Amino acid sequence: MEPVLLGAVTILALLEQAYFSLQVxxxxxxxKVSPPNTSGPPEFERVFRAQVNCSExxxxxxxxxxxxxxxxxxxxxxVCGLLYLYGRLQYFWGYAASSQGRLAxxxxxxxxxxxxxxxxxxxxxxxxxxxxxxxxxxxxxxxxLR
Amino acid sequence: MEPVLLGAVTILALLEQAYFSLQVxxxxxxxKVSPPNTSGPPEFERVFRAQVNCSExxxxxxxxxxxxxxxxxxxxxxVCGLLYLYGRLQYFWGYAASSQGRLAxxxxxxxxxxxxxxxxxxxxxxxxxxxxxxxxxxxxxxxxLR
Amino acid sequence: MEPVLLGAVTILALLEQAYFSLQVxxxxxxxKVSPPNTSGPPEFERVFRAQVNCSExxxxxxxxxxxxxxxxxxxxxxVCGLLYLYGRLQYFWGYAASSQGRLAxxxxxxxxxxxxxxxxxxxxxxxxxxxxxxxxxxxxxxxxLR
Numbered sequence: 001m002e003p004v005l006l007g008a009v010t011i012l013a014l015l016e017q018a019y020f021s022l023q024v025x026x027x028x029x030x031x032k033v034s035p036p037n038t039s040g041p042p043e044f045e046r047v048f049r050a051q052v053n054c055s056e057x058x059x060x061x062x063x064x065x066x067x068x069x070x071x072x073x074x075x076x077x078x079v080c081g082l083l084y085l086y087g088r089l090q091y092f093w094g095y096a097a098s099s100q101g102r103l104a105x106x107x108x109x110x111x112x113x114x115x116x117x118x119x120x121x122x123x124x125x126x127x128x129x130x131x132x133x134x135x136x137x138x139x140x141x142x143x144x145l146r
Numbered sequence: 147m148e149p150v151l152l153g154a155v156t157i158l159a160l161l162e163q164a165y166f167s168l169q170v171x172x173x174x175x176x177x178k179v180s181p182p183n184t185s186g187p188p189e190f191e192r193v194f195r196a197q198v199n200c201s202e203x204x205x206x207x208x209x210x211x212x213x214x215x216x217x218x219x220x221x222x223x224x225v226c227g228l229l230y231l232y233g234r235l236q237y238f239w240g241y242a243a244s245s246q247g248r249l250a251x252x253x254x255x256x257x258x259x260x261x262x263x264x265x266x267x268x269x270x271x272x273x274x275x276x277x278x279x280x281x282x283x284x285x286x287x288x289x290x291l292r
Numbered sequence: 293m294e295p296v297l298l299g300a301v302t303i304l305a306l307l308e309q310a311y312f313s314l315q316v317x318x319x320x321x322x323x324k325v326s327p328p329n330t331s332g333p334p335e336f337e338r339v340f341r342a343q344v345n346c347s348e349x350x351x352x353x354x355x356x357x358x359x360x361x362x363x364x365x366x367x368x369x370x371v372c373g374l375l376y377l378y379g380r381l382q383y384f385w386g387y388a389a390s391s392q393g394r395l396a397x398x399x400x401x402x403x404x405x406x407x408x409x410x411x412x413x414x415x416x417x418x419x420x421x422x423x424x425x426x427x428x429x430x431x432x433x434x435x436x437l438r
Contacts (some may be wrong), residue, residue, distance in 0.1 A: 037340035195328035
């Protein structure tokens, strides 16, 4: 398996983060908040915190995306990944508009991330059983259902 | 080598981060600190900073875990990784209780992380010598000791 | 391809982050800013923000480095990676000295990171065409130029 699709989603995620960083730079200029300050009018602080939150979750997302993609299924992981990235965009715009506006997309992102963590776990358990216990759970399930 | 054990430790790390994030949400409710604010009573700020610190180190940890696991030894890396994750849990609980309480587990985590960085370095040097200099340092050492 | 060079640049990046973290610890002692506080004299805040900014970009950097190295070219990615790490060091020292001093190296780092994202994108597009469309764009370009 060549992880081309995972690579494509990864690049999208990088571009999204770059977009968020640029928005903070614009907000710093607009509201005249020079580094190293991070406090200012609520409009600025919301954009700033939105970007910080997205950055904080970026490594969790990339880690879960690749673990799930490598151990379970590339295509499925990429679908969850795209949903997550879409949710993050909504989150950023929503948070920039109002504190309340961040909530719905945040729950959406959390669900997509949990889906990736769930897929990772299933994938790792399946691989573990196959490698160390010489048991192919997928095949056993398939036989049982037949 | 299929990196199943690295995958398992990675998932544990993701779950631990999820647990820390939930604790911040509970602390926000308990001490009535609504986003985008991050200042509040010291009890809240300690939980918040503990989570920020763990998030900040998460990518360093994952990077060192996998570099060490791929280039040197999967099992050894996973042991260091589990120690690190255990230390982080103690750190989080200790910091939530008092500023002082974060120190001992922080030093413990730092040691586990340095062990992973050390293993990564040894692994990369060995691989480099094998690939580019056609020298197998492990075999040379083994012969010298015989 | 064994990603030894990517591994080496990754370890350098980890060591650089460790160096930045130590600088914050020294600055906390020097300016007597105890955790969980993050506010203090501007000299402290600049060192603190410099480290936060480097930590925030660390996962983006590692992700772009490996995506570019795996999908396009290991050596090229490592050169960009080394430039980025050199820029980050200049950024940290510059920011510690003055807010203004962070700007030139920050633009330099941004260029190195964009180069990595660009290489990643080219690599993923080439791999995608080869895998899913059975088209080798590199060979076509080479033939056209002959």
